[in-house]
Amino acid sequence: MQQLSDIRQQINRIDQDITRLFLERIEVSEQVAAYKRATGKPIYDRERERANVAAACSRVPVELASYAGTLETVLMEASRAVQHKTLGRQGNLATSVRDAVAHAPATFPAHAHVACQGVEGAYQQIATERIVRRPTISYFDSFEGVFQAVEQGFADFGVLPIENSTAGSVNHVYDLMMRHSFHIVRSCRLKIDHNLLVRPGTRKEDVQVVYSHQQAINQCADYIASIPRCRVHVCENTARAAEHVANSSDPGVAALASRACADLYGLEIAEASVQDNQNNYTRFACIAKDLTIYPGADRSSLMVVVNHEPGALYNVLARFYALDINLIKLESRPIPDRDFEFMFYFDIECPAASDEFCALLDSLSETCEDLRYLGSYTEVV
Secondary structure, eight states: OOOHHHHHHHHHHHHHHHHHHHHHHHHHHHHHHHHHHHHTOOSOOHHHHHHHHHHHHHTSOGGGHHHHHHHHHHHHHHHHHHHHHHHTOOOHHHHHHHHHHHTOOSSOOSEEEEEEESOTTSHHHHHHHHHSSEEEEEEESSHHHHHHHHHTTSOSEEEEEEEETTTEEOHHHHHHHHHSOOEEEEEEEEEOOOEEEEOTTOOGGGOOEEEEOHHHHHHTHHHHHTSTTOEEEEOSSHHHHHHHHHHOOOTTEEEEEOHHHHHHHTOEEEESOOOSOSSOEEEEEEEESSOOOOTTOOEEEEEEEOOSSTTHHHHHHHHHHHTTOEEEEEEEEEOTTSTTOEEEEEEEESOTTSHHHHHHHHHHHHHSSEEEEEEEEEEEO
């Protein structure tokens, strides 16, 4: 029997041969690029790449076929990246990103007109003032209204909640993302503290009905259950709930809302920080009509539709791995009017100005059925 050290030496030799052959393949890819420059042929040849993957899978035992296919996909990804660099060609999307980075404003604006859903005292308002130091805020009754205000140029920015650390994504906002044209230019991570707000003189044991947004109700479910015979009433946002309680003559009503709402509507805090999970944060996206990438942008959001076939999503994820790009969120969303087909939402961590990010955009543009780039930004904590 061979010694383990001898076996490992064989593996090391094989790995060295693989590396040598990889570099040889890259050199040949540069020759391919020269030919394509002379003939004007496109870099991406979908039919050839599909055939190459199938051939690689057929040359190995069936249990290794997926690994061989992945290896061949990564090799062709590297080849295409070399050809793009050699020819100086980039897709329209990567070119737009490069231009946005090159012409970025020096700083994020300290004053701007911002649209958000709700009324004064809502968490969207608090997030808006974290993102824009001196905002002029217009309030809308719905998230749809915020998107329309930005699209129509009424507001410079819109601020919308997109996910909560305990309750998950704000599904309605994600659905609207599919229908509207916009770009994320900044995000904010805000600590959420829900407080039981009551009219002056009302005690917790007097409370019979709690008003709040559905997300806040979900986040305080255990606390609400601790109030005997308590009913809940859903409002469009937490600030509206506080406003309703302030205008009510019923001594048994209360709201789950921010501390700012207590001061704003003349209410008392019967109990503070009543959310079930004290590590409770909500992310808000700041959206704009035009593509603008401010300095330091190191996060990006994408929506991708892959071909409806086995391994399609796996092939997309392999590109993130090959380019050493960190994926920080992946969520599937059903595509309206297309049974059992999904659009995938990605948040990634990668400087927008990097070559790797533009290479990713080129790769996804060539291999996905549809790609929507939602913007690159920094996150304010």
